[in-house]
Amino acid sequence: MDRRHFLSALGGAAATAILTPEIAQAAAQMGQGGVDWQVAFADLETDVPRTGMKLVQGRAPQGLAGSLYRNGPGKFHRPGGSVKHWFDGDGLMRAFRISDGAATMEARFIDTPKRRADAAAGAVITPGFGTPAGPGAKIRNNDDVNAANISVMPVNGELWALWEAGSPIALDPSDLSTKGIKTLRPDLQHVPFLAHPRREAGGDTWSLGVNGKQALVWRLGPDGAVKSADMLDLPVASYIHDFTATKTKLILVLQPWVQDRMVMPYNDSFTWRPELGTKVLVVEKDDLSKRRIYELPSAFAFHYGSAWEETDGTIRFDGCFSPDSRFATENGKALMTGTWKPQGAAILNLVTLRPDGRASMESTGVAAEFPRTDGRVAGGPRRYTVHATAAAPNAPLFHGVASHDWKTGKSDAFDFGIHQLMEEAVFVARPGGSDELDGWLLAPSVNTKAKVTELHVFDARRIAAGPLGTWRADRALPVSLHGAFVRA
């Protein structure tokens, strides 16, 4: 019996008694070597029609009905040349629809000018986040390079596929067909719209269009119409993927990955400058000239949780922080060649901005990405953050899901094991319920052993108990980034 088989034979209760952290780590590392994680980053060649998923465990909870829409890059390679970065694959919208305890899965590529140009050329010629322009690239404006591949925002009967440096692209939720580029106001055509808008509970949606040291602050009504669009000067031209907000304030974390030139691919325009530290710009929603800047140590993050303000004016929010921008510049590219340089996962941190101007960041020590919260408490006091967790340094992504309780500091986590690559979990409120996190988490994963996509539903307040139900598709879709649930 070789060492790997010996370790894998240590199943069940015996394993928990015998496994020291060192052995567990060794087992994990050897095991990752056998994980075919590349299946989660493989091209999808054609749209996938709506197909039933097989319930393989548990059952759907009563009252869970609707559609989970998810976006993320879905095609990376073409005969004449391929994307050089995971973030540059063609936007692929997925829909997981749950009704009467049954689930279906479908996926359709977003019909972008980029996808058309690349398909016609038989090569990825459109430049992007980490991909240079190829011969014959014709780019009139930033929507010609819009991959529409990061997230999805349901609004007014449409789905908006969001990128971060171009316009939303509208889709029909019923069949995921592309309706077209959304110009929110004629004079604001092509102004970027971040993939992480902040929706107030039952109210307006805020987003940013970032260009160097300026940001246009979008405020949309519940119907998606522009209420205001004002410019905001930034103290530093940081890479901004996400921002956060309280009920009354917008909070922009200006990390020291700074744009100091304009070149393609886009990420080559940025330099990691840790000596600058991180600046946090806080502005009043109702008066963008009322601003305050806080200083934090240098760190890199893609994603933040929603912020809240306490009665004494203290502001808190969480984020998934890494020591530097290495994922954006290195491993995001390595994934496209089927490789991965060992890298620690981002860690969940709580940022505190104090009324006296001091700011601090406190690590939970918990590996975390794709933070989500209960949208009903957006901008207000809250207790929980849901996130992907359980990462091994020698493989990408995560194999668990968790919620973090900011009151007790406890994590409620479930680890599927190394053969499941988890996608972002989306919270779905239980009809009739009102308590924070009273509802379910819907999280797909790519099962790298079975080479299929699975959809798991958890009781959001009892994650460690494992999924209430798991459906299995007949194929694996490329791993997605961000999703949104629309109740039936």
Add this chain to the structure above:
Amino acid sequence: MKSLSILAAAFVLGFTAAAAQAGAANAADTASLTVTFKGVKEKTGAILFTVVSEEGYDGKAPAVAQDMLPVSADTVSKTFTGLAPGRYAIKAFHDVNGDGKMGTNPFGMPVEPFAFSNNAVGNMGPAKWEAAAFEVKAGANTQSIDID
């Protein structure tokens, strides 16, 4: 994507520096040029365009011809006569709202349709001279451009 603002600026400069109407009508071997814009989606405003030499393309010389064509159909055209044969390019934009300027968003990116001769398209900026340039010979010449 900032470089797109240069494109907008180039249009503005091109028009302010442009000489009035067609010039160079001195020899028997002059040329005529019929410029046709096709595929106009919004039948409002006007198409403003300049015919320029290589120096003019970079804004270093006045245009050899220019016009403002009111848009009332999906195809509009204009014939210039008395041009000196040579290599030229055309820069055009559709002034949809009729304010006489190429509209840009707050980051300087064009929000009104624009086009170049040969239907040349740039890569994050104006089309290159080499892509947009065409030969005008003595006699009748045509140039058809898709806009919108």
